[in-house]
Structures are given as structure tokens and as C-alpha cells.
Amino acid sequence: MEFYPLKFKPVFHYRIWGGDQLKTSLNKEYDQEYDQESIGESWEISAVPDSETVVANGVYAGATINNLIERFKDAFLGKSVYDKFNGEFPLLIKFIDAKKPLSIQVHPNNEIARERHGSFGKNEMWYIMPSYKDATITVGFKEEVDRDSYQKHLENNTLTEVLNEFKVKAGDAFYIPTGRIHAIGAGVMLAEIQQSSDVTYRIYDYDRKDVRTGQTRELHTDLALDAIDFNLQTQYHTDYSRKKNQPNKLINSPYFKTNFLKIKGVLERDLSDINSFTIYMCVKGSATLVCQEENYSLVQGECILLPAGIDLITLDSKDAQCIEVYL
Secondary structure, eight states: OOOOOBOEEOEEEEEEEEESHHHHTTOOOOOTTSOTTOEEEEEEEOOSTTOOOEEOSSTTTTOBHHHHHHHHTHHHHOHHHHHHTTTOOOEEEEEEEESSOOOEEEOOOHHHHHHHHSSOOOOEEEEEESOOTTOEEEEEESSOOOHHHHHHHHHTTOGGGGEEEEEOOTTOEEEEOTTOOEEEOTTEEEEEEEESOOOOEEEEOTTOBOTTTSSBOOOOHHHHHTTOOOOOOSOOBOOOOOOBTSOEEEEEOSSOEEEEEEEEEEEEEEOTTOOSOEEEEEEESEEEEEETTEEEEEETTOEEEEOTTOOEEEEEEEEEEEEEEEO
16 A cells, blocks of 8 residues: 555634634635634544544545554554554544633543543644634632632623633634643633543533524533542643744654644655654645655645655745644
8 A cells, every 4th residue: 555645624613702813814715614703713633423524535535534444454543543542533623712711620530531431632732823812711710719619600690710821823822731720711712732532521601592593502510520630730832843844743642743834945854763644734834745755735725635654745834834643
């Protein structure tokens, strides 16, 4: 078998808080079935049931990731990844446009998610793309909060008073481990790398109604209580180097590893030491990925997946920025 860089057809999701930036800024093309004014998420590479993305290019066009794993097994995922995750694709890759703020929420860890939902947990990271001026995100507690005081704040509708709110700009990065309370604020567009899970516990949703249903959305305050990590952190923002034409360590976790690539000219990448598939998300500009003497375009808002069997590539650009993702 001969692998090649794979592009996928995104799956778009209506969200009560979604906007139109995925279309106007990232040139996403929605089908008629979508509400074009409220698309909050573009799932770029997904194996989540009912939202599986399909290959858009080459001889495997129309196949899902699960189809390819079933056919090629560890040759596609990488042996260590295949063995660790029992043949399941472990990541979900998204772009998010929040015209309005998301709910204040938390994600369960692997153990809770498996027991309650038969799912992975949801550790994730955010890479902020060009967003509106004064856009903010909420991450973690800003003071000591325990289970009892948290519940009092929830009952008194004062939870936001004890949460960190950060102004963000393009290039900011945040790791959101399971258990950490968080919310994306209005006007933020970002790239998200996460475990393959769609499990979210909403804690507070501003008492707003979904225009499609006329109802408020379900909250999961009881489920969330056992999932929250009440430990106070000293830093929530991730610092990283931005040197050109080399991989700059961004966020490395047990669930995914990411590098920031600032490409000006030609960047050669030898992936032979990575026993994993590799994903490139273009977050600024455009680049040409060269693999096996074939050229693949990669523009802002696009992703491409290299199966584990691909070792050598080059990235060529006048000025592009990409996130490299692997396990």
C-alpha cells in the first residue's frame, strides 16, 4: 500500500453561539442544510460517530478514518498509537467561531467519560486565530474555591466572579485539561485539538434560549460537580518559541503533542522518529506541502493528515504558520 497526504471534507455544526467567520474568514463552504449564520464548529478531522469526516482527495476519497484504520490498522495510525488506543482514532480537530460566548463548562476525564458515556475524556488545547478586538476567554479559577463555595456561587449566580477572564490575541495558546472550568468568549476564532470526544458538561449558559427550539439548553451541574478540578493554577497561558523554519514545542500532553511552525522559505521535516500519524493545521497564510514529489496546497483554515507510513516532507511558503499535531 502507498499512503499519501489526506484532506478531508469538514463536518459543520450549528451552535447557538456560532457566527459566519468560518465562511467569511476561512472560506468554508456550507451545504444548504446548514444555518449559515450560526455555524460554530468545523470538524476538520473526526471519527466521532455521526460526524465522521471523509477523505476528499486521491484514491481513498470517500473513505472515513475508521474505514482506513480497519483496512490498514497500525500501518495507518502508527503501532504505538494503534496499541494504546485499541485501534480507535484518538483525536478530533476543529476550527471554532464564537460570535457569542459559549457556556461555562467542564469536560470529564477518561475514567468518568468511559463509565458514564463510553467515550474518551476531553483534554483539549486552543490556538487563538485572528479574533475581534477585546475578545476574551475564561479559564480556571482565580482564587481558592472548594466544592462548597463553588456550589454557593452557582446558587447565587456569581460563579463568573471567581473565574479567570483573559483578553486574547492571535497566537495565544491554552491547554484545557479535563476538570478545568472554561468558556470561549464572544468574538473568538480558534483552532482546537482535542481527544476524540463530544462530551461536555454545561454549568452556566446565561439563561439564554436556542432560537431553533425556543428553549434553554440543558445544564449538567450534577454531572459536572464530580468532574471539576478545584486546584488553583499559577499560569494558564502557554509560552512558546516562534523561531522560523523549525518545530517549536507548543503543548505536549499524554493525549497529543503539538509544535508551532513558522515557515518562511523551505522547512524539511523528517517524521521517521514519530511513530504516529501527523496532522498539519494551517492557522495563517498558505504553504505547499511536498510529499513523494507531489504538491499539496495548505491554506489558512485547512488541515492535512499524513498516515504513519510517511516520513519525509517539505513545507514551502513565503510566510505561513501551522500547528503540527501527533502522538
